[in-house]
Amino acid sequence: MSKAFTPKVVTASHLLDGDVIYLTAEDTWSRRLEEAEVIEDEAHAQLRLLDAESQADVVVGAYLADVAIGATGPEPTHFRETFRRTGPSNYFHGKQAGL
Amino acid sequence: MYQYSDFDRAFLTERNAQFRHQVERRIDGSLTEDEFKPLRLMNGLYLQLHAYMLRVAIPYGTLNSAQMRQLAIIAERWDKGYGHFTTRQNIQYNWPKLPDVPDMLDALAEVGMHAIQTSGNTIRNVTADHFAGAAADEIADPRPVAELLRQWSTDHPEFQFMPRKFKIAITGSPNDRAVTAAHDIGLRIVERDGEIGFQVIVGGGMGRTPMVGKVLAEFVSGDDLLPYLEATVAVWNVIGRRDNKYKARIKILVHEYGLENLRADVEAEFALRKAQFTGADQKLLDSISQMFAPPRFDTADTGGFATVYDDDPVFRAWADTNLSAHRAPGYAIVTVSLKAHGATPGDASAEQMRVLAELAEQFGHDELRISHEQNVILPHVHKRHLPAIHARLKEAGLATANIGLISDIIACPGMDYCALATARSIPIAQEIATRFDELKLEHDVGPLKIKISGCINACGHHHVGHIGILGLDRAGVENYQITLGGSGTEDAAIGQRAGPGFSADEIIPAIERLVYAYLDLRTEPSETFLQTYRRLGLAPFKAALYPEKHALAAE
Ligand code: HEM
Numbered sequence: 001m002s003k004a005f006t007p008k009v010v011t012a013s014h015l016l017d018g019d020v021i022y023l024t025a026e027d028t029w030s031r032r033l034e035e036a037e038v039i040e041d042e043a044h045a046q047l048r049l050l051d052a053e054s055q056a057d058v059v060v061g062a063y064l065a066d067v068a069i070g071a072t073g074p075e076p077t078h079f080r081e082t083f084r085r086t087g088p089s090n091y092f093h094g095k096q097a098g099l
Numbered sequence: 100m101y102q103y104s105d106f107d108r109a110f111l112t113e114r115n116a117q118f119r120h121q122v123e124r125r126i127d128g129s130l131t132e133d134e135f136k137p138l139r140l141m142n143g144l145y146l147q148l149h150a151y152m153l154r155v156a157i158p159y160g161t162l163n164s165a166q167m168r169q170l171a172i173i174a175e176r177w178d179k180g181y182g183h184f185t186t187r188q189n190i191q192y193n194w195p196k197l198p199d200v201p202d203m204l205d206a207l208a209e210v211g212m213h214a215i216q217t218s219g220n221t222i223r224n225v226t227a228d229h230f231a232g233a234a235a236d237e238i239a240d241p242r243p244v245a246e247l248l249r250q251w252s253t254d255h256p257e258f259q260f261m262p263r264k265f266k267i268a269i270t271g272s273p274n275d276r277a278v279t280a281a282h283d284i285g286l287r288i289v290e291r292d293g294e295i296g297f298q299v300i301v302g303g304g305m306g307r308t309p310m311v312g313k314v315l316a317e318f319v320s321g322d323d324l325l326p327y328l329e330a331t332v333a334v335w336n337v338i339g340r341r342d343n344k345y346k347a348r349i350k351i352l353v354h355e356y357g358l359e360n361l362r363a364d365v366e367a368e369f370a371l372r373k374a375q376f377t378g379a380d381q382k383l384l385d386s387i388s389q390m391f392a393p394p395r396f397d398t399a400d401t402g403g404f405a406t407v408y409d410d411d412p413v414f415r416a417w418a419d420t421n422l423s424a425h426r427a428p429g430y431a432i433v434t435v436s437l438k439a440h441g442a443t444p445g446d447a448s449a450e451q452m453r454v455l456a457e458l459a460e461q462f463g464h465d466e467l468r469i470s471h472e473q474n475v476i477l478p479h480v481h482k483r484h485l486p487a488i489h490a491r492l493k494e495a496g497l498a499t500a501n502i503g504l505i506s507d508i509i510a511c512p513g514m515d516y517c518a519l520a521t522a523r524s525i526p527i528a529q530e531i532a533t534r535f536d537e538l539k540l541e542h543d544v545g546p547l548k549i550k551i552s553g554c555i556n557a558c559g560h561h562h563v564g565h566i567g568i569l570g571l572d573r574a575g576v577e578n579y580q581i582t583l584g585g586s587g588t589e590d591a592a593i594g595q596r597a598g599p600g601f602s603a604d605e606i607i608p609a610i611e612r613l614v615y616a617y618l619d620l621r622t623e624p625s626e627t628f629l630q631t632y633r634r635l636g637l638a639p640f641k642a643a644l645y646p647e648k649h650a651l652a653a654e
């Protein structure tokens with residue numbers, strides 16, 4: 001039995017500044033996880049990942065990250081993704097300062 | 100200090116121009132990431148969790164004031180106003196933007212610095228005793244040889260695609276402050292019948308298979324050193340494993356192939372290579388050595404030092420912990436702590452870098468060092484200047500009196516920055532330092548080295564910490580494993596795992612229990628944590644770490 005598919009978002013780093021970014025349903029890249037397209041189907045997830053990977057002049061290292069669906073949209077399920085969404089914990093730098 | 104020759108300058112200009120074009124071609128889409136990645140890594144540029152990271156080499160940890168000022172300018176112009184000094188005597192900038200990196204490299208080149216071979220499967224930045232050229236216990240200054248090794252290894256055509264990275268450290272003192280036993284090759288300067296030579300240690304390392312290096316050669320003369328090292332790296336380059344990157348370091352070769360076999364191969368290779376060394380390397384070493392001539396030491400008396408020492412308890416506490424014995428009468432080595440309680444270990448703001456540059460220029464024969472323990476050293480300070488230096492450091496938030504104490508923690512960037520991390524390390528270091536400062540215990544506890552890594556790669560040296568902390572991911576939650584009894588000095592040892600790990604909330608109280616246990620167990624205040632551990636072993640410390648289990652077992 002294969003494992004049930006869990007919701008995902010496509011995330012990557014921005015080529016120019018390395019910022020964490022998320023693929024939206026409108027085919028743009030957002031710096032906010034809330035705006036990411038939540039993918040609930042495995043085949044669609046693979047397609048969206050291919051879409052992301054084909055944009056080699058915009059993004060680096062695209063992958064699918066697990067999310068849970070919360071009240072305001074997708075929420076990270078692993079602490080690594082929580083840090084990527086927010087920024088480092090020793091300074092108010094990165095996204096937490098920029099957004 | 101080493102001054103770049105025209106050749107060095109031309110090489111660096113050319114190399115930076117190449118990288119500038121590579122960056123342009125990456126940005127305009129002509130290079131894919133797969134093509135670009137090895138090129139950027141060759142120039143010290145990583146992509147981390149939130150941003151790019153540029154790792155700049157500080158060869159053998161030596162800087163002058165002009166270089167330190169330039170590091171400050173770079174931090175302000177292209178980063179967020181600070182830099183992070185690392186255990187490999189590098190400085191890392193955590194927030195550069197890709198299009199700016201070529202300009203950063205050009206700015207570094209202006210002061211004779213670069214980021215070459217700070218990454219990749221090459222011979223990395225050669226590290227050295229941070230007290231080199233100043234320490235009272237030194238046989239000879241290791242830096243001329245370190246510079247020779249830098250020139251030999253940089254762009255060495257044979258050694259650009261090795262099985263894995265290769266790290267060399269060198270010390271000129273019997274008291275090993277350079278962790279030579281945890282490097283692929285560790286060199287210790289030794290004296291035999293009046294001749295100076297090198298003990299060559301091979302196969303030390305951290306990572307997932309920590310090993311203490313073994314003696315490959317007891318004594319290699321100065322003339323033979325370069326061919327001997329070349330032979331060693333060449334043998335490993337050919338027979339080192341390439342099938343599995345976790346088995347590729349020379350430590351695994353030593354382990355699987357055996358020290359004796361390796362030694363025989365190296366000696367055979369050495370016999371072949373030695374003939375090709377016609378003495379040019381020794382001529383080069385002579386000219387390098389002249390650039391490392393000691394400064395003209397000042398012979399004035401130590402002025403008001405003794406009076407201030409007697410009258411000012413804050414100055415006295417700082418002098419007692421942060422000064423080390425210098426080879427010249429009337430001088431001291433000053434270690435400036437980058438570990439203010441609650442701050443990020445190893446971080447310095449641009450303003451602090453400028454203060455350090457100014458102090459070096461005004462009072463320190465223009466020399467600075469970066470230590471693998473993530474602190475900054477003023478290696479040559481006449482004692483009469485110490486009160487003025489201390490006052491200036493205090494204003495800049497740099498006068499923390501904690502060198503070698505529990506809050507002088509090494510911590511890798513961990514999950515706050517590093518893409519490979521399994522947990523955070525910086526906040527754990529911050530909390531331990533803050534807690535023991537509140538308890539006002541650290542001077543009572545005395546010498547105690549805590550080292551923290553955010554994953555098994557062990558960049559934070561946890562294996563050789565008296566107390567080592569390793570951050571792991573246990574089912575999606577940060578978990579911290581404790582090792583005890585490690586040491587990174589001449590009596591190097593790998594720490595032993597104490598037992599199950601602790602959550603982020605439990606780890607600080609666990610460390611506190613350990614320290615209180617030590618205070619109870621030591622025979623007298625002069626018995627250090629490590630000595631007590633070596634006398635008693637793991638058991639009493641384990642009992643302190645896991646009181647519930649201990650209570651159950653006693654029932
Ligand atoms: C943030 C980016 C970093 C990455 C991606 C990284 C990666 C690695 C990896 C993969 C290893 C294991 C190598 C092996 O065993 O073959 C390693 C080891 C090591 N790194 Fe890092 N590291 C990083 C930062 C640092 C920093 C900031 C320091 C210094 C504070 C450092 C110092 C070391 C040391 C001392 C070792 C262990 C010695 C050894 O066995 O080579 N690294 N690193």
Ligand code: SF4
Pocket residue numbers: 511512513514517518519520521552553554555556557558559
């Ligand atoms: S030990 Fe792990 S987490 Fe820490 S810097 Fe090295 S690779 Fe990153």
